[in-house]
Amino acid sequence: MKPSTPIHFPYPPLGGGLGGLLLLLLLALPLSAQDSLVYRVETAAVASAGGRAPLWLHANRYGLYAQGPFGWTTRAGAGKALSRDGRWLDYAFGLDGVLRIGNEGAKAYLHEYYARARLWGFLDLVAGAREEHQGAVDPVLSSGGLLFSRNARPMPKVVAGIEEYTAIPLTQGLVQVRGALEHGWMNDPRYVPGAMLHHKYAYVKLGGRWPVNVHYGLEHAAQWGGDSPVYGPMGGGLRDWWRIFLGKSGTDAANDNDYRNAAGNHILSQTLRLDVRVAGVTLTGYWQNLTEDPPVKLIGRTMNASDGLWGVSLRSERWPVLRGIVYEYVNTTDQSGPYHDKDGIIYGGADNYFMNSVYHTGWSYFGRTIGTPFIAPPVRTEGGDWRMVNNRTQVHHVAAEGRVAGCDWRAMVSVSRSHGTYRQPLPSPQTCTSALLEVTRAMPRWWGLEISCSLGADFGQMPVVDGARYFTGGNAVGVCLSVRKVGTIVRWGR
Numbered sequence: 001m002k003p004s005t006p007i008h009f010p011y012p013p014l015g016g017g018l019g020g021l022l023l024l025l026l027l028a029l030p031l032s033a034q035d036s037l038v039y040r041v042e043t044a045a046v047a048s049a050g051g052r053a054p055l056w057l058h059a060n061r062y063g064l065y066a067q068g069p070f071g072w073t074t075r076a077g078a079g080k081a082l083s084r085d086g087r088w089l090d091y092a093f094g095l096d097g098v099l100r101i102g103n104e105g106a107k108a109y110l111h112e113y114y115a116r117a118r119l120w121g122f123l124d125l126v127a128g129a130r131e132e133h134q135g136a137v138d139p140v141l142s143s144g145g146l147l148f149s150r151n152a153r154p155m156p157k158v159v160a161g162i163e164e165y166t167a168i169p170l171t172q173g174l175v176q177v178r179g180a181l182e183h184g185w186m187n188d189p190r191y192v193p194g195a196m197l198h199h200k201y202a203y204v205k206l207g208g209r210w211p212v213n214v215h216y217g218l219e220h221a222a223q224w225g226g227d228s229p230v231y232g233p234m235g236g237g238l239r240d241w242w243r244i245f246l247g248k249s250g251t252d253a254a255n256d257n258d259y260r261n262a263a264g265n266h267i268l269s270q271t272l273r274l275d276v277r278v279a280g281v282t283l284t285g286y287w288q289n290l291t292e293d294p295p296v297k298l299i300g301r302t303m304n305a306s307d308g309l310w311g312v313s314l315r316s317e318r319w320p321v322l323r324g325i326v327y328e329y330v331n332t333t334d335q336s337g338p339y340h341d342k343d344g345i346i347y348g349g350a351d352n353y354f355m356n357s358v359y360h361t362g363w364s365y366f367g368r369t370i371g372t373p374f375i376a377p378p379v380r381t382e383g384g385d386w387r388m389v390n391n392r393t394q395v396h397h398v399a400a401e402g403r404v405a406g407c408d409w410r411a412m413v414s415v416s417r418s419h420g421t422y423r424q425p426l427p428s429p430q431t432c433t434s435a436l437l438e439v440t441r442a443m444p445r446w447w448g449l450e451i452s453c454s455l456g457a458d459f460g461q462m463p464v465v466d467g468a469r470y471f472t473g474g475n476a477v478g479v480c481l482s483v484r485k486v487g488t489i490v491r492w493g494r
Contacts, residue, residue: 037489039078040096044452046071048478052464054456056412056436057480059373060144062131063153063366064111065480066102067466074099075111078489082118090118094130104467112154122166124180126159136203136215136273136286138313141326141399143414144372146288146309147219147269152368155197157184165205173208183241186223188367191360191386192234195226198244198264203271215273220247223359224264231358235263265356267292267363270299284313292351293336303336304351309372322402330372330395338422350422353391354378360386367467374416376463379470389470390426390463392419410438418463430472432460448487454480 046053048069058065064073077096084090093115099108114128131154135145144151161180167173184197199221207213224244225236244264268291276283289299289308296302311328335351354363354375363370364377374393378386399412414434420426440452457477464473 034083035080035493036083036491037078037080038486039076039489040484040486041076042482042484043074044072044480044482046073046478046480048456048476050458050474050476050478052466052473052476054436054458054476054478055373055414055432055434055462057454057456057478060150062111062150063368064098064100066100066104067464068103069476069478071100071102073101077112079112082116086121088120090121092116092118113156122162122164124159124161124163126157126163129154129156134201135219135269135288136217136271137288137309137311137328138284138324138326138399140401140410141313141324141412142311143309143328143330143374143395143397143399143412146290146330146332147221147267147371149370149372151373152365152370153188155184155365156187157182157197157199165203167208171208174206174210176205176208178203178205186226186365188365190226192223192226192228192358194236195223195234195359196236198222198224198241200245207275211277213275215271215275217271217273219269219271220266221268222247222264222266223356223363226359228358234358265359265363267354268296272299280318281314281316284311284315286311286313290332290351290353292353304334306334307332320403322400324402325400326398328395328397330374330393330397332372332375333392333394333419335392335422352388352421352423355388355391355421362386362388367465374414374418376465376470379465380468387424388421389465390418390420392421392425393417407439407441409440410436412436416462420463426463430461430463432458432462432473434458434462448485450484450486452480452482452484454482456480 046057046065048054052069053067053071058067065071075096075098077094079094080092082090082092094112096112097108098111112130114126114130116124116126118124133139133150134148137145159180159182162178163180165176165178168175168177179202182199184199186195186197201217201219203215203217205213205215222244224234225240226234228234240263247266248263269288271286271288273284273286287299287308287310289302291302309328309330311326313324313326315324317323332353335353338350354369354371355378356362360378362378367377369375369377374395375391376389378388380386394417395414397414401410412435416432418426418430435457436454438452438454440450443449443451458473459475462473464471
């Protein structure tokens with residue numbers, strides 16, 4: 001067999017490949033009506049008792065806050081949002097940096113750096129790293145999607161697709177679709193340096209303006225490429241990418257495991273969602289699953305059908321004191337059974353979510369799980385290997401938000417029960433209750449500042465991975481105080 005096509009996707013340093021693409025995009029976009037360049041400056045401090053910060057003071061915050069008991073984060077940047085609905089061309093961009101001080105020391109890095117163009121009102125082209133909300137879970141109150149949450153730092157990617165629901169012509173808006181193809185660079189310190197992300201998704205929504213809408217979505221994510229310490233180069237050419245796209249086995253340039261099985265580390269997720277709108281009230285139910293091994297079957301018919309995320313959301317602007325309330329249940333304990341193979345029989349179980357025999361740092365980015373924060377990222381052992389600490393968990397999550405006396409508030413309570421893994425179960429299940437109360441108030445007389453106070457607490461025990469450390473987290477109570485200023489630098493156009 002001939003070697004793989006020698007076309008590679010190296011990680012582009014800012015100012016190099018990706019930086020040049022960003023600059024080209026920005027220069028190519030016209031400045032037009034009703035556009036504003038907006039700045040944002042924010043500083044936040046966390047203080048905790050109990051040896052670490054409570055879960056909801058750092059989880060699902062895009063990796064901005066450290067997990068240690070004390071931390072300080074300052075963020076500053078500027079950007080422009082999409083602003084011209086219905087035009088043939090709209091655009092957005094953003095650039096901001098972060099200085100974070102915590103138990104790991106001081107770190108300064110670019111958090112968001114991206115340019116986005118929307119063509120003909122529906123086609124999106126994006127280059128760079130940006131904060132995203134993916135999937136169909138509640139964007140404010142959810143515990144985090146199974147496959148993608150807001151737990152990890154934004155990853156540099158190039159994206160092409162339809163990111164917002166768009167009606168199919170001649171259906172009178174009753175059939176809408178969205179979907180995209182993404183290529184990302186996992187440029188964090190990893191067991192397999194240079195690994196890349198392949199992600200594609202497709203969603204369809206039926207119902208349009210009818211009071212009942214049904215959504216179905218399929219997502220496929222894969223880690224691939226890079227340079228393994230054991231197997232060497234993992235294949236990063238166009239031919240390898242095509243096999244990743246199709247979920248096929250690796251080429252002759254791949255390692256033996258990838259050659260015999262599907263190349264890379266693949267994860268699929270399906271989502272069903274139902275929206276019912278009556279008299280200004282929206283009731284939403286959603287169900288999300290995970291699939292790590294073939295065969296791929298319709299949601300509810302897989303071997304691990306009892307695993308997933310189920311959520312119910314109730315929202316209405318008619319009751320500002322209580323704008324929304326959510327309940328979610330997460331279960332990842334089944335994993336298609338305890339055995340992959342036993343006594344010469346292949347059972348296909350022990351899926352070992354978010355871990356892989358080649359990509360040992362698993363489904364994580366800069367030490368944070370990319371999916372639900374209730375699955376801890378892998379940790380490095382004293383022998384230099386990596387192992388998954390806990391991916392068999394059950395969670396009951398209740399959250400609500402509203403506005404009272406000029407203050408926006410959000411409250412969450414999550415009860416998690418961790419079992420470890422099939423291969424290395426915890427001596428006994430660990431149960432923890434994690435709570436958050438967050439109050440935010442705009443202060444127009446104080447230079448337009450926005451002040452936020454968050455109180456977090458954990459009661460019980462849960463597995464914690466913080467950098468290279470793994471320990472059992474105990475009771476913890478903490479507070480986060482933040483001050484934010486948002487303003488307009490310049491406006492242009494009519």
